[in-house]
Amino acid sequence: MVRSWLPVLLAVGCACGGWHVAAREALAETVWNHAERVIQLGRSGSRQRSPVMTAVAIAPEGDRVATAGDDHHVRIWSLNNGQMMADFRGHADWIRAASFSPDGRLLATAGDDRRVRLWDTASRTSHDRFSAHTAPIYALAFSADASLLAAADFDGMVRVYTLAGGGSVQTLVGPGKDLRAICFSDDGTQLAAAGRDGVIRIWEMPTAQMSLDIAAHPRRIRAATFSPDGSRILTAGDDGTLRVHSALDGTEQLALGNRRGSIRSLSFYGIETIAAGGTDNMIELWDLNTGSRIGRLEGHRGTVAVLDGQTSAGMLVSGSFDTTVRVWSPSDVATENTARNPSEAAAR
DSSP, rough: OOOSSSSSEEEOOTTTEEEEEEEEOHHHHHHHHOOEEEEEOOOTTTOSSSOOEEEEEOOSSEEEEEETTSSSSEEEEEETTTOOOEEEOOOSSSSEEEEETTTTSEEEEETTTTEEEEEEETTTTTEEEEEOSOOEEEEEEOOOTSHHHHHHHHSSEEEEEOTTOOEEEEEEEESSSSSSEEEEEETEEEEEEETSSSEEEEETTTEEEEEEEEOOHHHHHHEEOOOSSSSSEEETTSSSEEEEEEETOOOEEEEEEOOOOOEEEEEESSEEEEEEEESSSEEEEEEEEEEEEEEEEOSSOOOOEEEEEEEEEEEEEEETTSSEEEEEEOGGGBBOOOOOOOOHHHOO
């Protein structure tokens, strides 16, 4: 299959039988195989390098992944064959966050241009643009019923957009400046945000009544997520630890790890398994029942900036400063006595 009018996909086969995808503005032939699943974007236009990946999101159906970074493009890829399905353009600066709505119909993106954009994934058009922010936006989250979209920015403000009925907005004061993380609980009754001060603030939703401040870390929080049942809030950041607190009273339940660098990303990889990506280029996996590290995922050659997991499918997607996006499955996990990347795992 040959395409000549858009950036197309060049899949390079390897001895391990994996697929490796590069987007290039050139004539190319696409060949697929499915063991090593790595998306490597090539140079495009006048750029002299491939884009850094700082936003990934898996569609609820588990069949697509959205990627974005410092080239201002939002791309959607098929997870069945690795083919690029869409290339959205409209942001004017680095894209820092992406999130699919729970029904998969909308994709929200935001970043340094201080704009939140909504993309209709069926028509492949920009649906709405929200411009209430006065600072870069690093985090986005949809509520479970897709009625609300929350965005956190560097000015310490959380704006909660109502997506129906005219798109009203609530402005909440965050726990400090430089907010890096925001998340809804799975039932949509809680919203949490965190950033530079190491404090995570929780609001009751939809009333936006502040319910709790938790002094979770001594340094900046980079990532946060609720447990699937909403009873716990998990955070990680520049102190290199992953911490688990009660979302009801703020009691610390676990403090895991002591990594040399910063933890930049968190995502569940199962009901009681949490994945944590960091500046050491590695993803660690932790069992929250036992508090033990059960494995790691190796293969990135740069900071693992973002993670998104699909618990039901046992799938994890990571984006990195090394300009790649990797799709992981349970067979890729290296235990404490082994170390392998996806291609090495496939070869065994």
